[in-house]
Amino acid sequence: MTIILTAVLACASGGVWAHSxxxxxxxxxxxxxxxIRHCH
Structure with a gap:
């Protein structure tokens, strides 16, 4: 179960990109x- 949850979370966070x-x-x-001005 832990492996499945880890895999799902890893895939879900793939679309997040950091920037400087x-x-x-x-x-x-x-x-x-x-x-465009944006806030975090």
Missing amino acids: GGTDSQGCHMDHKTG
Whole structure:
């Protein structure tokens, strides 16, 4: 059961990509390629 749960969680987290860049005091930053500000 543990192996199945681990496999499911590993597959579910595959779509999450980290990126570099500092955040401001509100935890947000600007994506200069798209011009969109987003927060974490």
